[in-house]
Amino acid sequence: MVVFTGIYIFVYALIGCVYGVTVDLTVQPSNTIVENQIIGLNCSFERSRSTSILDPLFFWYKMVNGKKQEIGKQQGSYTEVSDKTRMAILDGVLVIHEVKRSDSGVYECEVSIVDDHPVKTTDSRNVIVFYAPSIVLPITLMVGDVLEIVCTNSNAAYPEPVLEIYKNDKAIASTNGTGTELSYTANVMVSDAGDYFCRASNEAGTKDSQTKHLSVQFIHTPSIVLTPMVGGVLEIVCTSNAYPEPALEIYMNGKGIANGTGTELNYTANVKASDAGDYFCRASNEAGTKYSQTKHLSVQYWCDSSSKVNDGKMTMLLAGVSILYGIFLLVLPVCFWLINCLQYRKERRKGM
Structure with missing residues (x-):
């Protein structure tokens, strides 16, 4: 690397700032990317001298708080990146895996070729990470409570997305145009129980929040x-x-x-x-x-052993019924004899 640096300084001092090499930075799939996807920043260049054969030196920068911060460089098989777990550079292409919202910003590619003009040429692109919106709502409410749902997508996408709140896969609220926050309120009814999520949409695509279930307690x-x-x-x-x-x-x-x-x-x-x-x-x-x-x-019933009549009274009642029945059996034959006698005497009188 000492030899390389010495050659670089010597050639730069020798040829000065005569422009010839052109650099073009492109972003794939686009400069608006969805969170957790893979993005590739391709730094392509064109030599101005047909005699130029040395490997180009690529420098990658990102603007952080208004200052240019180096995040990687590559020349031939030599590569160095600031985040080895998610970044890699191959033939001038910076690849970032599992893009995060913190990856949003302005990226700059610088190409240096010591046997061509100029020594350094740069190009930059603004990368915006579009990530899922968030939804805030209570887990449990009672009938009569106030339900408030908030869907937010602050500084998450460009251009600003259209926000929608869904209940059981049916839209119940939407921003009037675009925005970064959407609120929905209602007095809770039993029918409000269900699954809710928030959706953000713009030219970059559509992204849904996590689904949350609302339970409504009632009696x-x-x-x-x-x-x-x-x-x-x-x-x-x-x-x-x-x-x-x-x-x-x-x-x-x-x-x-x-x-x-x-x-x-x-x-x-x-x-x-x-x-x-x-x-x-x-x-x-x-x-x-x-x-x-x-x-x-109301319960209608006959007096029986389950009633409130005690055993002594029930015994007396049964004894009285038995006596009356015995008397009836004795009197009945006498009644029949008297009736027959009266009938006989009546018939005799008619014969005389």
């Missing part, structure tokens, strides 16, 4: 249905539409008799006199607590 007033069934069975069904799944409980006369989690709770029982009363259902989750209407159950 509707539960309903209760009392259904008497064949065989003296009572079925009670409590239902509630809610998210997340609610805790359900069935009450009789203010006392819980059944509970569970889900959108439906069933309770069955053999009907007794004590089942008469007022029934209602309660549903609760993170969105609150709701109560169904109260329904009254």
Whole structure:
């Protein structure tokens, strides 16, 4: 490298600044590139002397805070770059892998050929990295809350992109023309639950943000249905539409008799006199607590062993019934004999 530098200085002092070599810097696929893609900056040149045979020396610069900063150089098989993990130079082409937004800026290529004129010629291009917009929205809201979605793409693309907010793959808001920020607000309803993303579009293409899911917590007033069934069975069904799944409980006369989690709770029982009363259902989750209407159950029944008559009174009642039945059996034949006698006497009188 010492010999090379000495030759460079000697030839430069010898030939001065006579212009002849032309340099053209092109960007592939374009000077507007999408984040994480590969970009190639091709520094092509044309010699002015047919006798020029020495390898050109390529210098690559990037403007940082208004100052030119060297990021790489190459001559023949010799290559040096500032970021070896993402950059490479081959035959005057600077290749940048996995382009980041920080790669945006003005790039300059400088070509130096010691056996041609001039010693140095440069060309520059502005590279703009277009990256995905971001979307900000809450993860969980309740019905009645205010939903605010913000889509941003600040200084991310040139020209400024059109921004759109999508819900379940359907556009619900768009900038009026171009811009770097889009906001959307609404009072939350159950139907607002879904998947949201933001889209930015310009001449460079289209880029979508990450998709975010919005859950809407709610609870509707539960309903209760009392259904008497064949065989003296009572079925009670409590239902509630809610998210997340609610805790359900069935009450009789203010006392819980059944509970569970889900959108439906069933309770069955053999009907007794004590089942008469007022029934209602309660549903609760993170969105609150709701109560169904109260329904009254009346139970009609015959007095039996399940009633509130005690055993002593029931025994007396059965004994009295037995006595009356015995008397009835004794009196019945006598009644038939008397009837026959009266009929006989009546017929005799008619014969006389």
